Amino acid sequence: MLDNLPILSLLLFSPLVGILALLFVPKQNGKLIKWIAISSTFLPLILSILLLVQFNAHGEGMQFTENVRWLHIELSKYTPVLEGIKHFYYDFSYSLGVDGLSLPLVALTTFITAMAALSSVVIKKRWKTFYIMFLLLEIGMLGVFMARDLMLFFIFFEITLIPMFFLIGIWGNKERERAANQFLLYNGIGSALMFIAFMILISTAGFSFNEEKLSLFYSGSYDVIAANIANLDSFANAADILGGAFFLSDGLKALTFVLLLVAFGIKLPIFPFHTWMLKVHTEAPPSVVMIHSGILLKMGAYGLFRFGVYMFPEQTQSWAMALAILGVINIVYGAILALVQKELKLVLAYSSISHMGIVLLGIASLNIYGMQGAAYQLISHGLISALMFLIVGMMQERTGTTELDRLGGMAKTLPFISGVFLIAGMASLGLPATSGFVAEFLAFLGLFDKYPVIAIVGTLGIVLTAVYVLRAVLKITFGPTEPAVEGLRDARYIESAPMVALVALILLLGIYPAVLTDMLNNALHLIMRGIGG
Amino acid sequence: MPGNKLDFTSIHNAVSAGELTAGIATAIAILIFIGAVGKSGQFPLHTWLPDAMEGPTPISALIHAATMVAAGVYLVARTYDIFLVSEAALETVALIGGFTAIFAATIAVVQKDIKRILAYSTVSQLGYMMFAMGIGTWAAYSAGLFHLLTHAFFKALLFLGAGSVIHAVHEQNIFKMGGLGKTMKITTITFAIGTLALSGVAPLSGFWSKDAILAQAYEHQPLLFWVGLTAAFFTAFYMARLFFVVFAGKSQAKHAPHESPKVMTVPLLVLAVLAVIAGFVYFPGNEFLGHWLTGMEMEEHVNWVVIILSNLAALGGIGLGYFLYCKNRELPENLATRFRGLHTTLTNKYFIDEAYEAAAVKPLAGFGGVLQVFDRVIVEGAVKLSVGVMTGINRIGVRLQNGQTQTYGVISIVGIVVILLWFVGRRFLNVG
Numbered sequence: 001m002l003d004n005l006p007i008l009s010l011l012l013f014s015p016l017v018g019i020l021a022l023l024f025v026p027k028q029n030g031k032l033i034k035w036i037a038i039s040s041t042f043l044p045l046i047l048s049i050l051l052l053v054q055f056n057a058h059g060e061g062m063q064f065t066e067n068v069r070w071l072h073i074e075l076s077k078y079t080p081v082l083e084g085i086k087h088f089y090y091d092f093s094y095s096l097g098v099d100g101l102s103l104p105l106v107a108l109t110t111f112i113t114a115m116a117a118l119s120s121v122v123i124k125k126r127w128k129t130f131y132i133m134f135l136l137l138e139i140g141m142l143g144v145f146m147a148r149d150l151m152l153f154f155i156f157f158e159i160t161l162i163p164m165f166f167l168i169g170i171w172g173n174k175e176r177e178r179a180a181n182q183f184l185l186y187n188g189i190g191s192a193l194m195f196i197a198f199m200i201l202i203s204t205a206g207f208s209f210n211e212e213k214l215s216l217f218y219s220g221s222y223d224v225i226a227a228n229i230a231n232l233d234s235f236a237n238a239a240d241i242l243g244g245a246f247f248l249s250d251g252l253k254a255l256t257f258v259l260l261l262v263a264f265g266i267k268l269p270i271f272p273f274h275t276w277m278l279k280v281h282t283e284a285p286p287s288v289v290m291i292h293s294g295i296l297l298k299m300g301a302y303g304l305f306r307f308g309v310y311m312f313p314e315q316t317q318s319w320a321m322a323l324a325i326l327g328v329i330n331i332v333y334g335a336i337l338a339l340v341q342k343e344l345k346l347v348l349a350y351s352s353i354s355h356m357g358i359v360l361l362g363i364a365s366l367n368i369y370g371m372q373g374a375a376y377q378l379i380s381h382g383l384i385s386a387l388m389f390l391i392v393g394m395m396q397e398r399t400g401t402t403e404l405d406r407l408g409g410m411a412k413t414l415p416f417i418s419g420v421f422l423i424a425g426m427a428s429l430g431l432p433a434t435s436g437f438v439a440e441f442l443a444f445l446g447l448f449d450k451y452p453v454i455a456i457v458g459t460l461g462i463v464l465t466a467v468y469v470l471r472a473v474l475k476i477t478f479g480p481t482e483p484a485v486e487g488l489r490d491a492r493y494i495e496s497a498p499m500v501a502l503v504a505l506i507l508l509l510g511i512y513p514a515v516l517t518d519m520l521n522n523a524l525h526l527i528m529r530g531i532g533g
Numbered sequence: 534m535p536g537n538k539l540d541f542t543s544i545h546n547a548v549s550a551g552e553l554t555a556g557i558a559t560a561i562a563i564l565i566f567i568g569a570v571g572k573s574g575q576f577p578l579h580t581w582l583p584d585a586m587e588g589p590t591p592i593s594a595l596i597h598a599a600t601m602v603a604a605g606v607y608l609v610a611r612t613y614d615i616f617l618v619s620e621a622a623l624e625t626v627a628l629i630g631g632f633t634a635i636f637a638a639t640i641a642v643v644q645k646d647i648k649r650i651l652a653y654s655t656v657s658q659l660g661y662m663m664f665a666m667g668i669g670t671w672a673a674y675s676a677g678l679f680h681l682l683t684h685a686f687f688k689a690l691l692f693l694g695a696g697s698v699i700h701a702v703h704e705q706n707i708f709k710m711g712g713l714g715k716t717m718k719i720t721t722i723t724f725a726i727g728t729l730a731l732s733g734v735a736p737l738s739g740f741w742s743k744d745a746i747l748a749q750a751y752e753h754q755p756l757l758f759w760v761g762l763t764a765a766f767f768t769a770f771y772m773a774r775l776f777f778v779v780f781a782g783k784s785q786a787k788h789a790p791h792e793s794p795k796v797m798t799v800p801l802l803v804l805a806v807l808a809v810i811a812g813f814v815y816f817p818g819n820e821f822l823g824h825w826l827t828g829m830e831m832e833e834h835v836n837w838v839v840i841i842l843s844n845l846a847a848l849g850g851i852g853l854g855y856f857l858y859c860k861n862r863e864l865p866e867n868l869a870t871r872f873r874g875l876h877t878t879l880t881n882k883y884f885i886d887e888a889y890e891a892a893a894v895k896p897l898a899g900f901g902g903v904l905q906v907f908d909r910v911i912v913e914g915a916v917k918l919s920v921g922v923m924t925g926i927n928r929i930g931v932r933l934q935n936g937q938t939q940t941y942g943v944i945s946i947v948g949i950v951v952i953l954l955w956f957v958g959r960r961f962l963n964v965g
Binding site for chain 2: 185186271272274275276333336337339340
């Protein structure tokens with residue numbers, strides 16, 4: 001039955017159902033709005049579970065592909081046509097597909113969004129707009145992970161910025177507007193760089209011949225571009241065929257790679273491009289940070305895999321050392337700063353920086369272990385940071401503060417929340433049996449093979465992680481009970497459900513990693529084919 | 534990396550096949566040992582262990598005696614193949630172990646908290662086991678594990694005994710106890726057995742295992758033998774101090790303490806029996822344990838020198854403890870005043886915690902503060918600066934395009950002058 005359905009498109013646009021329904025609800029009816037919005041996030045979740053079930057982990061390449069030509073622009077009139085070629089087109093396709101790397105991220109997106117929707121019930125105003133933005137954001141994120149065309153990727157990448165801007169700017173804390181502006185500007189710069197890189201790629205490597213019709217097509221298809229770059233004789237790489245026309249010289253390749261690195265580095269974030277996300281973490285409502293930290297940051301890493309490693313294997317190789325060093329800086333810098341923060345949200349923000357360093361380390365190792373570790377870390381950190389901010393949201397709602405000095409002794413008044421907080425902390429510091437351990441272990445195993453010294457320095461960061469996590473968790477849960485914590489009510493059912501679900505997944509991935517590594521394996525081998533590790 | 538394994542059999546095979554170079558083996562062994570140092574509370578990573586005794590007594594019995602801290606020694610034993618390849622690693626193990634044994638014993642001498650004394654005693658005994666491992670023979674290896682076994686019984690006994698005492702008097706400071714021997718018969722007797730076993734008095738279990746280690750040290754590492762013997766003396770002394778202060782003398786309790794219920798005394802009795810007999814699985818004449826552990830025939834000679842010396846050390850320590858804390862109760866106070874520097878150092882556990890605070894915690898926090906400023910001022914400042922530059926350029930651009938002909942005229946003239954100057958320079962002055 002499912003074979004004939006465009007299941008990816010259905011999944012991608014399924015949040016629209018919720019948006020449409022919400023449009024017809026009067027905006028004062030908060031209860032109904034919340035009810036509709038929350039239940040509508042379960043539609044994509046169910047569809048993505050169906051997708052997971054149907055997915056063939058041992059299949060090669062993209063699955064469930066869909067390809068529809070969207071725009072077809074003839075360029076011949078304006079461009080000097082090459083000898084023997086009659087027509088010149090730019091093709092823009094609506095082209096979707098998932099492989100073993102993107103499918104887990106798609107599932108993560110639908111799952112975290114549903115959990116975040118549940119935890120958004122504490123939002124105090126303008127529920128209708130909030131949830132419409134929320135669902136729009138989900139479409140954008142899903143599209144990023146499903147797109148198989150550069151332009152499509154870019155469009156979805158941009159779509160995520162707009163709802164995010166409003167979600168921060170309207171429902172955030174005191175400095176929400178500054179945070180939203182900074183977010184938009186910083187990410188706008190990243191997008192601009194990415195756009196330049198994509199344009200270079202499309203115009204130099206994004207073409208294919210149709211010999212019957214004697215036509216040349218430009219497009220942003222991942223496969224076409226990757227194939228053209230990989231094939232040394234194709235004229236993406238050769239000046240003489242085109243007679244000195246625009247081609248992908250080594251210098252241009254390096255430039256494009258660096259552009260992509262910076263563009264996705266801002267998103268990840270790589271030191272020193274991290275300052276914007278500190279503000280987002282502190283100012284945005286916690287349920288939005290769940291999505292931000294849980295999924296949006298992962299788009300940067302996903303981009304590095306998909307465009308950095310896959311399309312520029314040589315550059316990735318020559319930059320591996322730099323990536324490893326950047327990774328270690330991220331880990332240690334983030335960890336030390338997390339250690340001295342006085343505000344839980346900032347501890348977690350720096351912790352995210354530190355954890356994303358592990359992704360860089362994994363990629364820098366250039367072997368399958370490290371890559372698996374990096375990809376594993378995306379999912380693992382997505383779950384852990386979502387859980388963390390779920391708890392932060394509950395603390396903030398109850399106590400009105402997330403300052404470490406004003407919290408303490410929570411284990412007495414909120415035993416269940418405190419227990420889950422402790423589990424989240426343990427997962428964050430990479431305790432065995434949690435997903436964090438698997439990710440760290442694989443990434444360091446891979447890196448050790450390539451740069452043992454850097455790996456040793458990086459493990460120092462792991463020690464620091466234990467210190468800052470325990471410092472924060474112990475301060476909040478144990479010790480003398482602070483006034484802000486007294487007489488509070490432990491988790492309601494609607495709050496415990498996402499906590500339990502997240503903890504269950506974190507443990508599942510920690511105890512039986514094969515559920516994910518099997519899926520990642522083939523996809524990562526394909527992405528690394530130019531490196532051969 | 535494919536095909537590489539981490540299971541113990543593969544490691545054993547790789548080491549026997551000589552696949553590890555000495556340098557790598559040393560690095561691996563020392564790194565594993567550092568892990569074991571942390572787990573088994575060896576110097577300098579021992580500070581957590583006495584602090585962990587804050588837990589309820591049965592849990593500290595579990596942590597300190599048998600299971601958890603033993604994991605470090607067990608780890609070294611499990612990966613012993615690697616250690617045997619590296620002389621340097623073995624020496625490190627022996628050195629750290631021996632040092633910890635005497636170091637922790639001296640701290641235990643002046644502590645006042647009953648559980649803390651036992652905790653430092655554990656650190657010291659674990660040092661014994663480690664230094665046995667470091668001797669580097671299979672006989673010493675068996676002796677180390679043998680001590681692990683016997684120690685589990687008598688240290689669990691002592692901790693539960695301490696629990697029984699604390700239960701009775703609601704107090705952990707031994708100098709606020711006293712005279713408990715009259716009312717708590719079972720606890721007193723079993724505690725005495727534990728004390729004798731730990732002190733290494735023949736023929737209790739602790740004697741046999743300590744003797745096995747010391748005999749190996751006597752043969753292979755004479756210096757460590759004397760270190761071990763001194764530690765044994767201190768061990769006997771602090772245990773005697775503990776015992777006599779708590780169970781002898783006058784009672785200081787306001788209401789009369791009474792014996793603990795059966796649920797507490799029965800385990801004490803069971804452990805006391807084991808603390809007496811557990812030594813007989815391995816002694817000169819019965820190589821059961823050594824053979825079972827290594828699969829080799831152990832040639833365990835009776836070394837009378839060691840047996841006599843170690844018993845003398847134990848009895849000497851107990852005797853001194855009796856003399857100081859039972860007969861001349863004022864003398865320890867006077868000694869403490871006379872050797873105040875030494876006493877303060879020992880009471881403060883050689884200031885190791887303070888050293889960590891100064892060497893690791895403070896600098897890290899300070900560095901964190903510096904980085905924080907760096908992050909706020911430099912990194913974010915750079916972002917603000919680039920934004921500022923952009924806005925600045927924007928402002929200039931806006932000001933220039935103000936629609937006033939005069940401004941445009943000025944700009945044109947400035948431009949013409951610049952171009953003129955450039956041409957003139959090139960033509961006549963050979964500049965540019």
